[in-house]
Amino acid sequence: MKTFEQLGVSEEIRRAIEELGFEQPMPVQKEVIPYLLGNKNDVIALAQTGTGKTAAYGLPVLQKTDAEAKTTQAVILSPTRELCLQIADDLNAFAKYIHGLHIVPVYGGADIVPQIRQLKKGVQVIVATPGRLIDLINRGVAQLDNVRNIVLDEADEMLNMGFSESINAIFEQLPEDHNTLLFSATMSKEIEKIAQQYLHDYKEIVVGSRNEGAEHVNHIYYLVHSKDKYLALKRIVDYYPRIFAIIFCRTKLETQEIADKLIKDGYNAEALHGDLSQQQRDLTMQKFRQHTVQFLVATDVAARGLDVEDLTHVINYGLPDDIESYTHRSGRTGRAGKKGTSISIIHTKEKWKVRQIEKQIGKEFVDGTLPTPEEICKKQLYKTMDDIMKTDIDEEQIAPYMDDINRQFEYLDKEDLIKKMVAVTFGKFLEYYKNAPVIEKPTGKRSDRKDEKGDRKGRVSSGRRSHEAEAGYRRLFINLGKTDGFYPGEIMQFLNHHIHGSKQEVGHIDLLQKFCYIEVPEGDAEKVMNAINGATYKGREVRCNDADEGGHGRSARPKAGAERRIARKEARKGDNGSRGKQARHGREKESWRDLIKDKPFKLKGEIPDFSEEGWARRRPKKK
CATH class of the missing domain: 3.30.70.330 (RRM (RNA recognition motif) domain)
Known part of the structure; x- marks a missing residue:
């Protein structure tokens, strides 16, 4: 197995990435790094988010940048502010021991004056969202005459978000002898069009296969009536006590409604959509990254560029219109060799989308059966017992209270005490599922279709008629x-x-x-x-x-x-x-x-x- 030294990575960068825990190159890094360290090597790399793409293009770009020259030599474009900041943080960590190298993120939704001030000091690498970079170019602050490498990270997302005109305008400012590095999760017609227009003699590097879903992700769908979708969601999240998930919704309104319902039912959830201010979005994403929020309910646009570790599940509260969006959604879990699960809650009219996605990603969905109340309660009970068993006790801290505790419980035997402890931590599940509503699986008959139609006209959201x-x-x-x-x-x-x-x-x-x-x-x-x-x-x-x-x-x-x-x-x-x-x-x-x-x-x-x-x-x- 090749090491980073064998791939040609410089000693300064190797020292920095070893401190970050980089031991062996990931597949996409093995393929991309040696190729990019050459000259006039355009490349299209197709790999899922979370497979090490930032280091794959970041290490060779940093190594080929002259830290003594104060001109801009590399531009990295990303679709969102969040991804822009994340890339800049990663590159700064990689360049820790390269003295004099300045990497600056510029993005919309923030004051442009400090960004202008930083660029005027001299910046070798600009990480930018397309719209803000165009603004800085028009103001004469961002000079791209000496750019040798331009990277389009999440290129398919940028095109989906309508940045094609901005990307064209940016390419017009570049010198002819530059390298174009295009990284994408899917190979759409738009990506091929950009490749034909701006890349020359490029190499296509594919990790996995074209338009494939993440390798370690299981795909499951649950077929329910529309009126029962939230009830199904509740059962799913209750069945996985250790779940840490993003719940994708189609609209901002639906996103807020589902988040509010989860909060009302006692779950630690937050909404993320376009109606929130940038400050609210940053705070929500910070809490989610720190695992203080268990469920992030988000639209596709708001969650773009969000990279969170240890995501166990992605839940689709209805399937997206295009297969590329599903690929991006599911690709947020199952990273770094870990298993992940993509769950879709659908009604009968969405089954054809499942078949289309299966053909595109080359994987079959499991037709899931919702867990029963008994199965859910058993899972939660085991989790409660496990939490009690794994709880560490600070003897010194609790010692002053032991006399009062013993006096309070001296007339209770061990069995009664255990029952009461379990009831306190586990009682809400027993109470809810004691009279939980029945969730019927649609059979595809005409009566089911009538129910779907009636629900769209505005049946009560709880499912009670x-x-x-x-x-x-x-x-x-x-x-x-x-x-x-x-x-x-x-x-x-x-x-x-x-x-x-x-x-x-x-x-x-x-x-x-x-x-x-x-x-x-x-x-x-x-x-x-x-x-x-x-x-x-x-x-x-x-x-x-x-x-x-x-x-x-x-x-x-x-x-x-x-x-x-x-x-x-x-x-x-x-x-x-x-x-x-x-x-x-x-x-x-x-x-x-x-x-x-x-x-x-x-x-x-x-x-x-x-x-x-x-x-x-x-x-x-x-x-």
């Missing part, structure tokens, strides 16, 4: 919904803020665009209504009443027309009543006849005669 509250709860209407940003997390904060004394218990939440329904314990219903009626939320007056009394409880989800009528009614009540007054004024003025009816009026002058004789009298006489 009745609008009636659960036993012991009352259903309340609140005139705030998704358009007000009134998601489950905000609902809980709003209630707890206005209901003093203790946290308010809330059952099922049915969230619509303009309003919502919540279920609270029977004994708390009046307290909740009195507390929030008349309060304000983001400048809007809040109304809350019993859903079965105010005309809003007839249907769990009104038809579109009914929803619009309620929305218009609510809008008329806003704006200090001005719209309501206008509406009433309009109803009073039904026509001008009603206004003048039974009212005396006078006409100035003589009433004109419109008869033939009258017209004849007014006709001018001929002279």
Whole structure:
């Protein structure tokens, strides 16, 4: 097996990467590094994310860069800010012992002035997102006249995100005798087009096979009705107690909804989508990388460039439209020789996508059967017992409390004590799965298709078809919904803020665009209504009443027309009543006849005669 020294890597770089734990080159590094250390060697390398691509192009690029010259000699393009920062951090670590070499990341969503200041000092390697680099070129700050190597990392992602024009503009600024290094997970038609346009006599290096999924990833799908997708998700994550996963959703709205549901159900989850500020995104990703967040619910765009170690699962809450996106999703797990699992929760109309993906990646999906409540409870029980057994005890720390502990438990025997300990840590699973709803697997019959269609029209998200509250709860209407940003997390904060004394218990939440329904314990219903009626939320007056009394409880989800009528009614009540007054004024003025009816009026002058004789009298006489 070849070493980095045998591949031609310099002593300074070898010293740095040995400190980082690099022992033997990975397959893509063995192929790429010796080739790139030559001259005028364009290359396309196809390999999954997480296979060592950054070092594969980074080590030879750094070795061929002259640290004494202050001109820019290498440009590395990446699709996202996160990947840009990650690449720059890795390259700086590789170049630890190369004195005078400066590597600077430049990206959008951040103040451009500090980036301009850094570039003016002299930078040999620029790591950039395409849009920000174009901006710096137009300002005359980024000079690419001396660039010898340009790298497109995650090239397929950049093209999917619409950066083709920016990439073309950047290539126009480069000298003719440069190397182009194109790294991608998939070989799409767009990638081939760029290769034909900008690469010369290039070598194609493939680790695995073209458009192949990650080698160590298992692919499973669970077929359920659309109304049961969240219930299926809950069972899956409960069945894997040590799971650490990204849950991919198709839209920003769905991403936020699923994250809010998971949080409400007690899971450590965060949402990541385009509506978050850059500061919120950075904080969320930092918590996920540090494993303080167990589930990251994300859109494809927001998660691009996110590289997280030890990801056990990728969960597709519905399949993406294109196979390349699925490849990128699944490729985030099963890295560094570890096993990973890609799970897809689908309905009957998505089965054809599974077949397409199987053909493309050359792997078969397992048709999974959802775990039963008994299997889940057994898994969680073993995890609880394992946690107890592996807990380290600090004898000195606990010694002062042992007398009180012994006194408290002296009348309990060992068996009762164990039962109570397990119940405390494991009780929530027993309680939930005691009456867990049945999740039926679609058979593909017509009745199943009708259920899917009905669900898309807006069936209750929990899967319960009745609008009636659960036993012991009352259903309340609140005139705030998704358009007000009134998601489950905000609902809980709003209630707890206005209901003093203790946290308010809330059952099922049915969230619509303009309003919502919540279920609270029977004994708390009046307290909740009195507390929030008349309060304000983001400048809007809040109304809350019993859903079965105010005309809003007839249907769990009104038809579109009914929803619009309620929305218009609510809008008329806003704006200090001005719209309501206008509406009433309009109803009073039904026509001008009603206004003048039974009212005396006078006409100035003589009433004109419109008869033939009258017209004849007014006709001018001929002279």
